[in-house]
Amino acid sequence: MSYELEACPSRLFELHSVSQQYVRGNATLCALDTIDFTLDHGDTCAIVGASGSGKSTLLNILGLLERPIRGSARFVGNDIVAASANDLAAWRNRHIGFIFQAFNLLPRLSALDNVALPLAYRNVRRKSARALALAQLQAVGLADRAEHRPADLSGGQRQRVAIARALVGQPSLILADEPTGNLDPCCANEILELFLALNREQGATLVMVTHDANLAARFERKVEVAQGRVYERVGHVAV
Known part of the structure; x- marks a missing residue:
């Protein structure tokens, strides 16, 4: 199978009757129970739910990190259940940007080299990768911190570096x-505004897991995961 995705203009992601289970000792845990979920190009979607509800499992499937044990899962029209591990890894690198609460920046690298890192896995020349990384740091307002290491940056600045790293490869989907x-309310709101601006200006599809009801209300879609099932509330966008 080719590492390139087959074109499909309709949907970015489609899950139909998807279930996921984990074995813990002698017990079997049902993380997702026969769910249907679709994601269109350009969507903004907040995922909410209690700890252990299944929302992280849903995010892992959307991130091509897990395959469901049952059901159909397609990314841009491509069957992720049948795809090879190499295909999934290549699609993640080329089409999906990940951003985490803990930032996951490498402490010995500068902000610039942290942002350029995903391009190294694509065999982009170092000079070109650093030029693209600097442009992305400028887009998130941190060009003047390019040579700083993570320890020399504030929490909000580190998260902006993480966002720049996720975006440097121009992904179709940001998770x-x-x-x-880990941010105070003011920084959290600034990061959310940055996300939404990227969605408006670049058309990036945005999915965010959050416990903050105020942040979730700013998204076009709000999906609640409870006891392995998915429920969607519509028509609630805050202005």
């Missing part, structure tokens, strides 16, 4: 797992 959980 953010509690990206504002």
Whole structure:
């Protein structure tokens, strides 16, 4: 199978009758129970739910990190259940940007080299990768911190570096797992505004797991995961 995705203009992601289970000792845990979920190009979607509800499992499937044990899962029209591990890894690198609560920056690298890192896995020349990384740092307002290491940056600045790293490869889909959980309310709102601006200006599809109801209300779609099932509330966008 080719590492390139087959073109499909309709949907970015489609899950139909998807279930996921984990074995813990002698017990079997049902994380997702026969769910249907679709994601269109350009959507903004907040995922909410209690700890252990299944929202992280849903995010992992959307991130091509897990395959469901049952059901159909397609990314841009491509069957992720049948795809090879190499294909999934290549699609993640080329089409999906991940942002985490803990930032996951490499402490010995500068902000610039942290942002350029995903391009190294694509065999982009170092000079070109650093030029693209600098442009992305400028887009998130941190060009003047390019040579700073993570320890020399504030929490909000580190999260902006993480966002720049996620975006440097121009992904179709941005997945953010509690990206504002370690930030104060002011920084959290600034990060959310940055996300939404990227969605408006670049058309990036945005999915964010959050416990913050105020942040979730700013998204076009709000999906609640409870006991392995998915429920969507519509028509609630805050202005």
